[in-house]
Amino acid sequence: MTPVQIIFLLCAALILASALMVVTTRNLIHAALWLVAALFGVAMLYAILDAGFLAVVQVVVYIGAIAILFIFAVMLTRREMRDRGPQLRKDWWLAALLSLLVFAGLAFLLVTQPGVNRSAAVMPEGLDTLGKLGAALVSPDAYVLPFEVASVLLLAALIGAVYVAASKK
């Protein structure tokens, strides 16, 4: 086993364990904090895959913005941080069966994929992936249209938020 594989397994264990804790812990703030741990594990996976940009963006967006918003929303809206009541529905076995089926299907698809055992090509030293990504985002033959549409969507959301929040005088 190569060192990268060991690190990958540790990461995967961290992600799975934290994800399990998110849904099983009864304390809502703890659930949010476990979610942070799971998201951080995903950022570590990106880092292992040499995707430094995605790793850092994962931390900025998911931990810096979304998780902190979660925690704020929970703290400001609920007096009781504990969730009482049953944690499982009556038909939980149906959901378990469905997710097992989906997992089996995905695993089957992945294993039958040609080249699943091939290791990734080594990136040439000094390849500017970030520059290429930036150029692709604004290049007309690549992703400029989705990029701009997403920008317009975000702008609309921003204006909508200001409209909703502004006090009418």
Add this chain to the structure above:
Amino acid sequence: MTFWSDPVNFIAAWLRGILAGWGMGAALANILLALSGIIVLVVFALVLDIFLVWVERKVVARFQDRLGPNRIGPFGIFQPFADIIKLIIKEDITPEGADKVVYNIAPVLAATAVILLWAILPLASTIYGVDLNVALLYLVATGALGALAIIMGGWASNNKYALLGAFRMVAIMVSYEVPMVVALLIPAVITGTMSVKGITEFQSGVWIVILSPLAAVIFIISAIAELGRAPFDLNEAESEIVAGFNIEYTGMKFGWFYASELLHSFTFGGFIAVLFFGGYNFFGLEKYPLLGVVIFLAKALFFYWVIMWVKYSMPRIRIDHMLAFSWKFLTPLSLALLIITAVVDKFLAPTNFYMLGMFLTNVVIAWLTIEILRAYGKRQRKAEETPVQPVAEAAHH
């Protein structure tokens, strides 16, 4: 490469030779050397931190016309060690109803978030942790971890003042992150790289503060806010919420919050130096990495002093003023500056008067900003002169 010009890499090469002589594989030797490098860097940062306690106390004393610590050692330089002993032997109290695990993780995370920043600080041209190509985003990401530590500490203490302090701190961090990120983009636009080392290397010619003084000012202001130091120290406003998010922490757990705040200030002093004031560059002296380290540390200390200077000479600002200052003034200004810088940079880059043009652009923007503010102030004063129905005083003590 001799010991005196570049000791770190000299020792690393020497150790690598020894490990190879013992028959160790190159990969394992590299991992061992990287680990020891990390340990040396972290220990260096933390030992510096002990020294910073003395610097901070001595400087604040001067600002307040006192002597400061002057009993233990020459100029009281061993005072921090007495402080540490006191912190360690203090009773460690965990408040009732506190969330124990989160409560104990918070100070560790706060210190980690600061020490992580040292990974991307280039101390000299050959002495740096790692040359990330997304270093500027990394700077923002570690700030997010710091905010998380503060929320965790404030919430887990089971104390309303701690929670209020944490809320305020996160409100400051979220608001001032916007102008800070935009101000960070300006060096990225000018140099064409997001690597802190690349930005420093660009500045061997001309410092970015000359090309974009406004960006430097915006960055310094939002860095002070991000640090939660006066005038933005609403998170520990003693007159309002007793002490802020770390109110329940005692002993060394409080010590970690305090130490990480000081080291955070110094580290941001370092980033101000690296991003806008040339980092380890100083008239060709950076050729010798050891001198580069000295230059970098001197610049970082200077900007740390600037941060303290602001802290100890300004009163605390009100929370609504703090938010308005970020969203209504710094954010629009930094966005306008970014757009204009990008356009001017594109047009002037091939020409001869690039430096002058960039500088003058900033001067014009600053002048326009001041004119707009003056006109706004005039309107406000005029509105105040015309008598209005007095608003019913809300505060009945």
